[in-house]
Amino acid sequence: MIIEIDLHKNVEQNAGVYYDAAKKAKKKLLATKSAIEDLERQLGEAEIKQEKDEKAKEIKKKAGKQEWYEKFRWFYSSEGFFCIGGRDATTNELIMKKHTEKDDVVFHTEMAGSPFFVIKANEKIPGEKTLKETAAAAASFSKAWKLGVGYTGVFSVKPEQVSKTPMTGEYLKKGSFMIYGRKERYNSELKLAIGIYKSGSKDEDKENSREANNEGKPMCGPEDAVAENCEKYVLIFPGNVKSSDVAKDIMKKLKVKVHPDEIIRILPAGGCKVGSEAKGR
Numbered sequence: 001m002i003i004e005i006d007l008h009k010n011v012e013q014n015a016g017v018y019y020d021a022a023k024k025a026k027k028k029l030l031a032t033k034s035a036i037e038d039l040e041r042q043l044g045e046a047e048i049k050q051e052k053d054e055k056a057k058e059i060k061k062k063a064g065k066q067e068w069y070e071k072f073r074w075f076y077s078s079e080g081f082f083c084i085g086g087r088d089a090t091t092n093e094l095i096m097k098k099h100t101e102k103d104d105v106v107f108h109t110e111m112a113g114s115p116f117f118v119i120k121a122n123e124k125i126p127g128e129k130t131l132k133e134t135a136a137a138a139a140s141f142s143k144a145w146k147l148g149v150g151y152t153g154v155f156s157v158k159p160e161q162v163s164k165t166p167m168t169g170e171y172l173k174k175g176s177f178m179i180y181g182r183k184e185r186y187n188s189e190l191k192l193a194i195g196i197y198k199s200g201s202k203d204e205d206k207e208n209s210r211e212a213n214n215e216g217k218p219m220c221g222p223e224d225a226v227a228e229n230c231e232k233y234v235l236i237f238p239g240n241v242k243s244s245d246v247a248k249d250i251m252k253k254l255k256v257k258v259h260p261d262e263i264i265r266i267l268p269a270g271g272c273k274v275g276s277e278a279k280g281r
Helices: 009-063 089-098 128-140 143-147 204-208 223-229 243-252 259-268
Strands: 073-076 082-085 105-109 117-118 151-157 182-189 192-197 218-221 230-241 272-274
Touching: 073 218, 073 223, 082 128, 082 192, 105 128, 117 128, 128 143, 128 151, 128 182, 128 223, 192 223, 192 243, 218 223, 218 259, 223 230, 230 243, 243 259, 243 272
Parallel strands: none
Antiparallel strands: 073 082, 082 117, 105 117, 105 151, 151 182, 192 218, 192 230, 230 272
């Protein structure tokens, strides 16, 4: 190392020059070190984010393609009947026109803004438990959930009582239908449960049905239905917690690894409140 001395300055002045230069060099070194640390932190965060994104993609990939019924609300009743419901005017229309048969049972709330729910009877007669569970689903997925009420009125009819032909002078908007004739009425509580569907062996018809390809999928429906078809479940009620936080809470309580969007998709519209702990066998 060569040290240059300015002969026009004394020893103290020359020393001062080098002292100032050393301070500047130290300051630059600290700034460089800080920049390196910031870069390392950013790289670390980017790697963590990439790893999380890859895990999320993997979970989503494992979820597989959507089945036909997943464009609707769906659940199995505690008696093994497959039930589907609309999400909006378009799916209400689709259910009633394409997926309702003469032996099925149709549900709707007394208020407007409700999904149609249909019990797929498959030439069997649904029991009282299935009827009450489907009424509860129609109530809970209606706009009454967003209003935060505890109970709401629901009715059931036969498919032939549902018509797209309005009365004289009236107009039916998309997703709406006229209901004619006698109705069976229910007063249903707004409460749902979410679990991971697990098929059983007691109902061979269910196991062999076209709807049975839903093993391991999140299922949302009335408590008795979910308790019968899922090993563990969490109750949800009308509330104001946003869907993404609800999904995380449910996944944590059920101890399952599914994509959060799978949970969010099956939640009722309007916010939720999650039960304190998971239930089940």
